[in-house]
Amino acid sequence: MRDQVRFREMDFIVAFLRLLRGVTVYPKSHPLVSGALDVIMEAIRGGLKAGDSLILAVNRGYSFVNANRVEVTAENYAFIRLLVQAFDDLGLGEVEFLPGSVTRDGLHRFFRILAMHRGSFDGLLSRMDEEGVGGIFVRPCLQVPGGNIRDRAKKLYFQTLILIKRYFEGEKSASLVKIKAVAAYLADLLRRSEETLIGLTVIKNYDDYTYNHCLNVAILSLGLALRLGMSKKLLVSLGTGALVHDIGKVRIPAEIINKPGILTEDEWKVVKRHPVEGLAFLLRRWGISRETARMFPAVLEHHLGMSFSGYPEFMRRKAPGFLARIIHIADFYDAVTTPRVYNKSPFSPVEAVEFLMDHSGDRFDPVLVKAFVQMMGFYPVGTVVRLSTGEWAMVVEKPSEAVPLDRPVVAVVADDRGVPLRPRRLDLSEEPVEVVGVSDQSPWEIGLDPTQVTLTLSE
Ligand SMILES: [Fe+2]
Ligand SMILES: [Fe+2]
Structure with missing residues (x-):
């Protein structure tokens, strides 16, 4: 099955490259061009589509189809190199195709623009607008902030906040590939200077509680996982899951989220639906793959306790998964140390750590609590x-x-x-x-x- 998928991903990539090279040399009716257009149209229509669309992306030398990294083999090495080079030359990060909106003519026009384009990325966007290319979106490669580690951490922090906001609001410029890339950068920076990035988690309620909270939870979760020696692959799944763990809250009416008083029983029921709503949203958008199968439980189970407590209630029969246990601790810590409209006096960091220790073993995983307390240190940031x-x-x-x-x-x-x-x-x-x-x-x-x-x- 995996071989079959890999084969089809490569068919798509080879057709992409053929069009990029051949579209300005051969007429549309030439077998090389028309054959490649057929392959891509088929891939968009359903052959490779996952969720709502088909995305081809390049990030840090790797290529991705629908956020799954294309494995490099001896046979496909040369093609992957060419693709990475082509994206780099164009300053391109990813191309998204929306089935139903892309026509064969539009696709042909798009490749002609791409093949002839020289100059800025904005220029590419203008050309696509002028030529009326519909259903295809291009995005620039993610800019990695430069400067010293403290400046880089701050820039990355605020860039990520904007990205999460855009993603939650359903903007097309934000994508899973970018969120995964950010998760990987956060992990890299944490590995180099844990104290700098964790220091930034004292930033709360910047612009909006939920986005800021998701970012802090991702930083704290990744910091904890790094201390446990988690593999890079799992780190990216954890970071990505943490960055979107409360996405289900976009479906909760603002008057409930921001209600100054105590919630009624019915309102509380609505709030408790957010892990399930979040999972449903991500399933629609990302589809099922080996990677999302790792991430989804983290979103669904992030409010479940070790002693079969928490919610969703129907999940209480078994202990939460490992990634969810990590996010649960980070989520609790950030939430109780942040003031809200209904609670102007949050826990001090020391009180939050004490609460975690008091409930170690019943609500929280005891081994993870120990590692978390060590990570936060003698005087946790914000004390x-x-x-x-x-x-x-x-x-x-x-x-x-x-x-x-x-x-x-x-x-x-x-x-x-x-x-x-x-x-x-x-x-x-x-x-x-x-x-x-x-x-x-x-x-x-x-x-x-x-x-x-x-x-x-x-x-
Ligand atoms: Fe939550
Ligand atoms: Fe949360």
Whole structure:
């Protein structure tokens, strides 16, 4: 079965390359051109389509059909190289074909534009508009932010927020391939500097709770999984699942999500449907593959506890899967440390960690809780502390590996009388200043917005 699929993916890729090379040389009736058009039309109509469309993408030297990486073999190596080169030359990240909207004529016009195109990616989009190519969408390759690790992490963080928002809103410019690429970048950056990326999870409610929460959950889940030595393949599935784990919430009316008071029983029932709604949405959009089969349980089971608690209720008969157990912990931690309209006083990070430990074994997987607590460190980011200078500060980065656990990086936010200061970054591993007390209040309870602190922090 897999061989058959691989064969058909390669048929499609070879036809794509033939058209790219032959369409400006041979007339439309030439067997090389018309044969390749037939193969692609067939692939779009159903031969390869998954979910709503057929997507061909190139990312970091690999090619993907419908987000499944095309395996490189001795026989197809040369074709894959040519495809990667062609996409790179055009600055192209992916091409999406919508069945029912693509005509044979339109497809021929599209390849003529592609074959003759030189210049900017925007120019390519304009040409496609001018020529009225319908049902085909092209997207540029994902731009990886440059700069030092802290700048890169911040840029990636905000780029990802925009991507999640677009994806949840159903925008065509956001795709599974991009979400997977972002999951892989997040894992890469975490591997290089866990403390930098985890530090950014103090950013909450930026623009919208749900998008920001999904991103934080992905970072915390990936950080935990990296500590467990998870394989790269599983990391991408975990990160992708975490980035979209609450996508079912787009189906819940805003007045329920943002209700300031306690939910009625009926409203609560609607909220509890979001894992199932999320799974249904992703099934429609991504279809079934070996990879989505790994990811889907993570979305469906992320509110299930170890002791057959949580929801969906019909899933309570068995313990949740491994990826879902990881997301469950990250999800709980981020949700309870974020203020909401109905709860202006969230848990402080220390309280959240204590709750996880108190419920280790019944609600949460005990081994994962242990690894999570270790990852968050002695003073989890967002903790409000008193310094030996008398000043007040918020922890913004846990210490890196070689530094003692009680010497995090903090943002000094108020003087010894509690008068607010412009946040100033202070690395306690480099200064003769110590933490002498920990507040049991969350930053919001003392009038501090961690998002603003992070964004305005001066070195
Ligand atoms: Fe959820
Ligand atoms: Fe969640």
